[in-house]
Amino acid sequence: MIAAPMALLLLLAWLLGHAQALPGWEGPLQGALKGIAAVAAGQIVGTVLRLAAPLKNHVLGAPLSMGLAALAFALMALFKLPLLWVLLGLGGLTCVGTYLLLRRRSAHGAGPAHHG
Amino acid sequence: MAPAPHTMADAPLTLADLATLFGHFLALSLMSIGGAITLVPDMHRRLVDDGGWLSDGDFTAAIALAQAAPGPNVLFVALLGWYSAGLAGALVCMLGIMLPSTTLALAASRWVANRRHWLSVQAFQAGMTPVTVGLLLATGWLIAPSPTQARALLLSVAVAGLVWRTRVRLIWLVAAGATLGALGWV
Numbered sequence: 001m002i003a004a005p006m007a008l009l010l011l012l013a014w015l016l017g018h019a020q021a022l023p024g025w026e027g028p029l030q031g032a033l034k035g036i037a038a039v040a041a042g043q044i045v046g047t048v049l050r051l052a053a054p055l056k057n058h059v060l061g062a063p064l065s066m067g068l069a070a071l072a073f074a075l076m077a078l079f080k081l082p083l084l085w086v087l088l089g090l091g092g093l094t095c096v097g098t099y100l101l102l103r104r105r106s107a108h109g110a111g112p113a114h115h116g
Numbered sequence: 117m118a119p120a121p122h123t124m125a126d127a128p129l130t131l132a133d134l135a136t137l138f139g140h141f142l143a144l145s146l147m148s149i150g151g152a153i154t155l156v157p158d159m160h161r162r163l164v165d166d167g168g169w170l171s172d173g174d175f176t177a178a179i180a181l182a183q184a185a186p187g188p189n190v191l192f193v194a195l196l197g198w199y200s201a202g203l204a205g206a207l208v209c210m211l212g213i214m215l216p217s218t219t220l221a222l223a224a225s226r227w228v229a230n231r232r233h234w235l236s237v238q239a240f241q242a243g244m245t246p247v248t249v250g251l252l253l254a255t256g257w258l259i260a261p262s263p264t265q266a267r268a269l270l271l272s273v274a275v276a277g278l279v280w281r282t283r284v285r286l287i288w289l290v291a292a293g294a295t296l297g298a299l300g301w302v
Contacts, residue, residue, distance in 0.1 A: 002214070005187025006194050010206055012185060013178075013198055028298040034268060035297020037180035037259060039289050042272035044153070044183075044256035046279025051249050058242065065246045072250025076157040077257045080165065083147050083158035087247065091149075095243030102235050102242075 059101050060094070068094055129201050134208045137169070137201060141193065141212025148217055150248030152190040156255040159196060169200035176259045184290040190214070268302045 016033075020026045058065035072090055075081045140162050144155045156179065163169040170178075178199055182192030190213060197209030231237045256276075261268035271293060278284050296302050 002188060002191070002210075005185070006191055006206075006210065009182060009185050009187060009191050009194060010198055010203070013181060013195055016181075027300070031297040031300050031302060032294040033177050033180060033297065034261075034265075035271065035293035035295070035302040036184045036290055037176050038261050038268040038271040038297075038302060039275050039293035040180040040183040041256050041260040042275025043279050043286060043289065044252060044259070045272070046276040048249060048253045048256060049276065049280040051252065055246060055249065058245065060246075068246035069250040069253070072247045073253045073257070074250075076251060077254035080157075080161050082161065083144075083155065083251075086251075087147055087149065091244055091247045094246060095240050098243035099236060099239035102239050106235065 059098050059105075129204065133201060134204055136167075137197060137205055138208045138212045140167075141197075141209045142216060145213045145216040146220070148213075148221070149244055150251060152193060152213060152217075153255055154248055154251035156192075157251065157258055159193075160258055163196060163200060170196070174199040179259050183286075184294075265302075271296065271302055 016029065020029050052066065052069070055065045055069065056062045060068070068090065072086060075086050075090065076083065140159075144158060144162075147158070148155055160172075160175060164172055164175050175196065178195035179192045182189065182195050185191070191210075193213045194206040194210045197205035197207070199205075200209070228237055228241075232241075260272055263269065275289050275293070278289065279286075293302070
């Protein structure tokens, strides 16, 4: 079920590689790729903005959860740390903090822990 | 750019090279908590910054092409393999990313689904959300046009706004971006 789209995509990349060697084709094809890359980047950032909405209702509170997202971004994009460190370090801390808050909340009966 | 995918310094591809690539994607697959797209920054670090498997431009092109083409998102991994080490690279990278996530992750997601009332499972799911959002933002940052390309950046910002606020189909945005780019306006 993944073989067909994969073959299609590789064929496209192969064709693109050959077409760029043709005289007069390289400029427009490079330009089209640049345009598609700009759209892809925008699409991903747009998805982030949509995904950020649930952070407003996060157990840790909106400012902290958004700050943690920004920190994860900085560690990966700016400091180029290995993902494993970020997941175990920052992710681990965030999970433990969330767990403690959830436990305190359920102990106080403020909200049942049985809902997703 | 060469018509056929190139390898590192055009050295012949060895089995050890393919095993290295396979190992990278096997390891990455085990860390895919928010989907393969959140692994992009680490893939860039491993393949471009440290490994020199492919150029930054080819890395961006692989993700852009896969986002634009139909099919599951994870297929950008096949293109990364293709630009790194040809057809064998594409197959090895896909195998590496799919193998654990189709067996292990399936079992894990079932285990989690059966225990979603557990406080620890809820804490894990909620706790990882900010990290996942940050990783996705890093992915966008990585393939975004450089600040010197003002018009390309403008296009990215416009698309981000449209994706955020409207339900416009991605295929139209891709077509518009490709057309504008081919005409030399980006």
